[in-house]
Amino acid sequence: MNDNIKQIKDPVLSIRNLSVSYDKGKYAVKDVSVDIKRNSVTAIMGPSGCGKSTLLRAINRMHELYENIETTGTLILNGKDITNMPTIQLRRMAGMVFQRPNPFPTMSIYDNVIAGYKLNGISLKRSEKDEIVERSLRDVTLWDEVKDTLYKKGTFLSGGQQQRLCIARALAFDPEVILLDEPTSALDPIATAKIEDLLVTLKENYTIILVTHNMSQAARISDYSLFMYMGELVEYGKTKDMFTKPRDRRTEEYLTGKFG
Amino acid sequence: MKYQHKQIAKSKLKSRTIKDKAIRVLVVLLSVVTISPIVLIIFKLIEKGYKQISFDFIMKTPPNSYEAMTALANGELIPGGIANGITGTLLMMVAAAAMAIPVGVVTGIYLYENPGKFMANLTRNISDILQGVPSIVLGLIAYIWVVKGITNGYSALAGSVSLAIMMLPMIVRSTEETLKMIPVTIKEAALALGVPYYKVILKVLIPTGFSGLLTGILLGISRVLGETAPLMLTALGSTIINLDITKPTSAVPLLIWEFYNDPNMVGLIWSSSLLLMAIVLSLNLISKQIAARTK
Numbered sequence: 001m002n003d004n005i006k007q008i009k010d011p012v013l014s015i016r017n018l019s020v021s022y023d024k025g026k027y028a029v030k031d032v033s034v035d036i037k038r039n040s041v042t043a044i045m046g047p048s049g050c051g052k053s054t055l056l057r058a059i060n061r062m063h064e065l066y067e068n069i070e071t072t073g074t075l076i077l078n079g080k081d082i083t084n085m086p087t088i089q090l091r092r093m094a095g096m097v098f099q100r101p102n103p104f105p106t107m108s109i110y111d112n113v114i115a116g117y118k119l120n121g122i123s124l125k126r127s128e129k130d131e132i133v134e135r136s137l138r139d140v141t142l143w144d145e146v147k148d149t150l151y152k153k154g155t156f157l158s159g160g161q162q163q164r165l166c167i168a169r170a171l172a173f174d175p176e177v178i179l180l181d182e183p184t185s186a187l188d189p190i191a192t193a194k195i196e197d198l199l200v201t202l203k204e205n206y207t208i209i210l211v212t213h214n215m216s217q218a219a220r221i222s223d224y225s226l227f228m229y230m231g232e233l234v235e236y237g238k239t240k241d242m243f244t245k246p247r248d249r250r251t252e253e254y255l256t257g258k259f260g
Numbered sequence: 261m262k263y264q265h266k267q268i269a270k271s272k273l274k275s276r277t278i279k280d281k282a283i284r285v286l287v288v289l290l291s292v293v294t295i296s297p298i299v300l301i302i303f304k305l306i307e308k309g310y311k312q313i314s315f316d317f318i319m320k321t322p323p324n325s326y327e328a329m330t331a332l333a334n335g336e337l338i339p340g341g342i343a344n345g346i347t348g349t350l351l352m353m354v355a356a357a358a359m360a361i362p363v364g365v366v367t368g369i370y371l372y373e374n375p376g377k378f379m380a381n382l383t384r385n386i387s388d389i390l391q392g393v394p395s396i397v398l399g400l401i402a403y404i405w406v407v408k409g410i411t412n413g414y415s416a417l418a419g420s421v422s423l424a425i426m427m428l429p430m431i432v433r434s435t436e437e438t439l440k441m442i443p444v445t446i447k448e449a450a451l452a453l454g455v456p457y458y459k460v461i462l463k464v465l466i467p468t469g470f471s472g473l474l475t476g477i478l479l480g481i482s483r484v485l486g487e488t489a490p491l492m493l494t495a496l497g498s499t500i501i502n503l504d505i506t507k508p509t510s511a512v513p514l515l516i517w518e519f520y521n522d523p524n525m526v527g528l529i530w531s532s533s534l535l536l537m538a539i540v541l542s543l544n545l546i547s548k549q550i551a552a553r554t555k
Binding site: 095 | 446448450452453454455456459460463464467468470
């Protein structure tokens, strides 16, 4: 495991000794240290309750909303310690996409894309807004589908389109990393395939960290994989290597479907 | 199986059909009993009140007892209307809503944000108890606080304070329930964009649940619109149109009570009641519509 950390040069994100506990002493994530490579897709895999979502949500400090959750360890994002970073700055650098598409129901497609600016009271010129909206929607290949209905409510779109809209909303801030928490688990296979293709193209400009319980999805689109079990990082390496010759017995058992 | 089925069919089919029909008749009958009061009320109000409803009825103040008596003696309609009551009710509703909505919505948000906390549970329980306090008691309290304490005399303000206290628990509850219905994921979406917490509430949660909040507020208003007892002790009544919140003011339900006590004016109670009923019913229907549209 430690070898892997050293292998990656200029990581976009370094996680060191990260632990997250819900109740005192009960750890959802235990002492995880890992480096994430720039412009790659990294998949976090593991059985339900292994702490993969918890790890992901620690990256943009979503846990601090809940009083009983305690996080220890350091996270260095793009060379900066995130521990005491203002949330707006951190979350502009680390965009998040959730399991279920969650566009703001009161906002139009256009407003949903620039919601991050709007809700934070960052004022933009009309032309800047138009540019951000078009760029973000083009990035998620949604532009051609919605360019004539930009002022309709985002909730009128199909599930897959809504999820791409949510990715566009995260991209509007031009983040360093995009955190995706099982982004396709509520979608049909065709919408899923579209999102997977999208993620592969997005890695040219962004770093993608993806939580998935779908092993074949991880195999299809990720460059690196993390396997977690009971809150611990069991194995981390190139996806190809992990799927062909896993080093840990637990990884092998999980990948061959013995549990999970 | 086939054999069993046949047997049931033969021996029990008839009694089952009879039972089924009997139950169906009973259900329809009880439903009719349930809806008949409201139908009868509306029917009676229209039958007795429609003659008096006119433009004058909304625009003019009530006649004095002598004018009403003369009109009655000549077999004419009672002249004048209930403009003082309508304006008074409006004034007190606006004032009560202005007091109850901010407090109620903020309290509702507090309850939503702190589920299971001791103070929140206490607040919720007290708010529920408040809902059960007899309205005449609230009138007494407003009398002591406002009539004696602030305006030195009966006033619209005192009336609206007692009505605001009545509306409060309804607004608190509906705000909390509405916010609870909004998926947590919407809240997280905003937080993941780095939006500060107070802005998430103001700019995301409240707009998303706006129709729910509005429904609760409209129901609260329609609930206190017909309150009479607390107003007797606070707003007292007035024969002229009064828009000064520190002065005694009339209200539609107060006028109905006054008309009832004056043998010459009894003719006006039906039309006044009809108007009041129409307002309450339309508020109810509007809030139902809003609620249905957003589900």
